[in-house]
Amino acid sequence: MQVSFESIDLSYGGQALFRQLDLVIPSGQFFTLLGPSGCGKTALLRMLAGFVRPDSGRVLFGSENVTAVPVHRRGVGIVFQDCALFPDRSVLANVAYGLLASNVPRAEAAERAVAMLERVGLEALIDRAPTALSGGQRQRVAMARALVIEPKMLLLDEPLSALDGKLRVELRRMIRELQIEAGITTVFVTHDQEEALAMSDQIAVMDRGQVVQIGPPHDIYTKPRTAFAADFVGNANLIPILQELSPNSAGVRRLKTPAGILFSNSDAPWMSGALLAVRGAEISVVDRSPVREGELPGVIEHVEYRGSTVGYTIQTAVGPIQVETWARQHARMRGRGDAVVLEMPRTAHIVEGRAC
């Protein structure tokens, strides 16, 4: 089912959060609202659930206007960060609850709840109370409870943020598999860019009540439109562009920056105030002199060994540049104070100004 927001206005205490916001979430997609705290992602999700009504504008499920339809009549499954399970009922009773509330016969409700609990790997724990489960297990119960009612849409409000590293990765995979199996339109709220990139069909990047870019993860990462999107999704180095010069003989764009001439294959237009967004993982650290076009000299200020990668902060004429290199076993690690040259990638993308 396609979901749309049409000309939404919403203010809190006289402060406008959304002004004429339009957004379409295509049917069957895993669609992520990604942005920093306070940008309005939860408010949009709550509008879909029916907990919040816009001051004006419409929320549509398919072609049906649901703006005034209450929560319990919207037919959506919701998973919150804190699960919100009934603590005094068993896992099975928690999952069967929604079915019984919509008058599914008891035996059928139990059968469907058990099948769903098997699907999330909890069949051995159906008699336990939620208080006797781990955080990850509780989120599995919450997913089972949301999906067992065969909702029209699944809403996920930072469901993984209370969990730690490995478990998060395991659960995000399970959630994505369940979503693909059910083919259900899913709206996922997160401020974690890696989670958004790993799970989504499409990501809407939000900044202060506005959707600044929508696209598949690869497009958002490789072709951010604004400095905000480039920096929020994947921590780009942002370098001011003073002027565009004539391309080199291979047709690669040449951009004048305060630290010399850099290259870019970006198809985005250059305009005053534009920045060059360069991913740290695409920069090579080399020893070379003299420095050529497309390179930046610098001095290593900070080194972070991270196991599979090494992060360097390198001071240059355009300020500190973050670089991430693979830490292969025999690769030479450089040290603080080393003078180096940065080979800047042609994949650097031109973005509109204003960082986070």
Ligand SMILES: Nc1ncnc2c1ncn2[C@@H]1O[C@H](COP(=O)(O)OP(=O)(O)OP(=O)(O)O)[C@@H](O)[C@H]1O
């Ligand atoms: N019930 C409310 N009353 C007043 N202001 C509110 C209310 N709900 C949200 N806001 C404000 O609206 C803005 C957006 O809130 P929202 O919860 O949607 O942000 P968010 O992007 O989900 O952030 P977070 O990641 O911190 O949850 C915030 O500035 C918040 O303070």
